Amino acid sequence: MNSVESLVAQIQGLSGNIGELTQLRNYLKQSDDLLRTESTRLAPLLTELDPSIHSLGYLYILEACTSTPISKDQSNELVLSVARFINVCSTEQIRLAPDRFVSICRRLKEQVMLLEDPVRGVAPLLTAIRKLQLSTEQLTTLHPDFLLLCLLSKCYKPGLSVLEDDVFEVEQPRDLFLYCYYGGMICIGQKQFRKALELLHNVVTAPMPIISAIAVEAYKKYILVSLIHLGQFATSFPKYTSSAAQRNLKNFSPPYLELVNSYSTGRVSELENCVLANRDKFESDKNLGLVKQVVSSMYKRNIQRLTQTYLTLSLQDIANTVQLNSPKEAEMHVLQMIQEGDIYATINQKDGMVRFLEDPEQYKTCEMIEHLDFSIQRIMMLSKKLTNMNEIMSCDSSYLGKVGRERQRFDFDDFDTVPSKFNI
Numbered sequence: 001m002n003s004v005e006s007l008v009a010q011i012q013g014l015s016g017n018i019g020e021l022t023q024l025r026n027y028l029k030q031s032d033d034l035l036r037t038e039s040t041r042l043a044p045l046l047t048e049l050d051p052s053i054h055s056l057g058y059l060y061i062l063e064a065c066t067s068t069p070i071s072k073d074q075s076n077e078l079v080l081s082v083a084r085f086i087n088v089c090s091t092e093q094i095r096l097a098p099d100r101f102v103s104i105c106r107r108l109k110e111q112v113m114l115l116e117d118p119v120r121g122v123a124p125l126l127t128a129i130r131k132l133q134l135s136t137e138q139l140t141t142l143h144p145d146f147l148l149l150c151l152l153s154k155c156y157k158p159g160l161s162v163l164e165d166d167v168f169e170v171e172q173p174r175d176l177f178l179y180c181y182y183g184g185m186i187c188i189g190q191k192q193f194r195k196a197l198e199l200l201h202n203v204v205t206a207p208m209p210i211i212s213a214i215a216v217e218a219y220k221k222y223i224l225v226s227l228i229h230l231g232q233f234a235t236s237f238p239k240y241t242s243s244a245a246q247r248n249l250k251n252f253s254p255p256y257l258e259l260v261n262s263y264s265t266g267r268v269s270e271l272e273n274c275v276l277a278n279r280d281k282f283e284s285d286k287n288l289g290l291v292k293q294v295v296s297s298m299y300k301r302n303i304q305r306l307t308q309t310y311l312t313l314s315l316q317d318i319a320n321t322v323q324l325n326s327p328k329e330a331e332m333h334v335l336q337m338i339q340e341g342d343i344y345a346t347i348n349q350k351d352g353m354v355r356f357l358e359d360p361e362q363y364k365t366c367e368m369i370e371h372l373d374f375s376i377q378r379i380m381m382l383s384k385k386l387t388n389m390n391e392i393m394s395c396d397s398s399y400l401g402k403v404g405r406e407r408q409r410f411d412f413d414d415f416d417t418v419p420s421k422f423n424i
Helices: 004-013 016-028 032-037 043-048 053-066 072-088 098-114 117-134 143-152 154-163 174-191 193-205 213-230 243-252 254-264 270-277 279-284 287-309 315-321 327-339 366-394 397-416
Strands: 312-315 345-348 352-356
Touching: 004 016, 004 032, 004 043, 004 053, 016 032, 016 053, 032 053, 032 345, 043 053, 043 279, 043 352, 053 072, 053 287, 072 098, 072 117, 098 117, 098 143, 117 143, 117 154, 143 154, 143 174, 174 193, 174 213, 193 213, 213 243, 213 254, 213 287, 254 270, 254 287, 270 287, 279 287, 279 312, 287 315, 287 327, 312 315, 315 327, 315 352, 327 345, 366 397
Parallel strands: none
Antiparallel strands: 312 352, 345 352
C-alpha cells in the first residue's frame, strides 16, 4: 500500500470519536509534505471519502488539491466542490483545523471573484461562518470576506443578518476594521444610516498605532453619512480616539471638511459650488453618489426647519425658501419626507397649502410597548456583558502589568512637579 492509499485508510479508520480525530489531526499534520508533493494526484481520492463523515481528512486533501494554480475553466468545478463540502461538513471536525477551513473558504471567495460571480460565494461563506463560530458574539476572520461578497453582488440582506449580531470577541484588529467598513457600506446601500454611522464610527475611533487606508476611507464616508442622517458633523474627535487618527485623518480629507463647512451655512447654492469644485476628488473616491445624497438631504433639513416656525405654508413658499425649482418639486420632497416619517404634515392640493402637524405617537400602542421592552432587555444584557468583561480585565495579568507600569510613570512625574518647598 503506497503512502497516498495509507493516508485514505487512516482517514477512514480514524473519523469516529473525538479521541481518534485528535490522533488523525496529528497524523495529517505529519503528512503535510506528502499532501503538497502529491497534490496533483489527490483529487480522485476525494471520491473514496464522505465529506460529512470524514470531514477532517477531506478538508486536508481538498485544501492540498486546490493549493496549485488552476485555470478559469476549472474554477467552476472548484467552486461547486468547496461549496458542497462547506454545506455538509461536520462542525466538530472542521473546528479541529480552523486555519485549513478558512484557507479553503478564501479560495472559494477568490474563485467566485475570478468568475465575476460573487453571489455564488455568499451562501457558502455564511454557512462557513456559522460553523466556525462558537457563538454569534465571535467575529471570525471570514466575516470581512463574506461582507465583501455581499457588497460586490449587491446581496445586502444576508449581510444585514450578520451585522445584527453583537460582537464582543475579536482575534485580529484588521478583521474588525474591514468588518465595520464593509458593514457600513452595506447599511448605506440599504439606507440604514444610523447603523452605518455606528459601524464607521468604530473604524474611526478604534485603537491604531498608525493610520490605515481603511480608517481614511471610513472617515470620509463617516462625514458624508453624518451629514445625510444628522444634518451636521462634529470635526472634533472623541477622547478615546487614537492619537494617530486625531493627528492624521483630517489631513487626508480636506474636500470633505470643506463640504461640512458649506453644509453648515444652510445655503444649497454654496453647497453645490463646493461639490462642483471637488467633484473629481469625490468621484475618484467613489463617493459621488453619497455626496449627491448630502445635497438632497439639505433640502430635507431646510424643510424640517420650516416646521419649527410655521403651522401652514404654501408649496410655492417652501420652494422659494429652500431653493427648489417649482412648487411641484417642493410637493415631491414633502411627500417623501411624510412617507419616511421625517415630518408630519398634510397637503391640500386644491389650494397648494401644507399643514404641519405634531408627532402623533402616544407611546401606548402594543407595538411601541414591545419595542420599549426589547430596548430595555437589550440594555440590561449589554450592561451585564460589560460587567463581566470588566471583571475579566481586572484579573488579566498583562493588563494589570501595563496599568501598573503606567501608574508608576505617572506617580514619578507627579513627584517631579511637587513644589520645591516640599522636597527633601
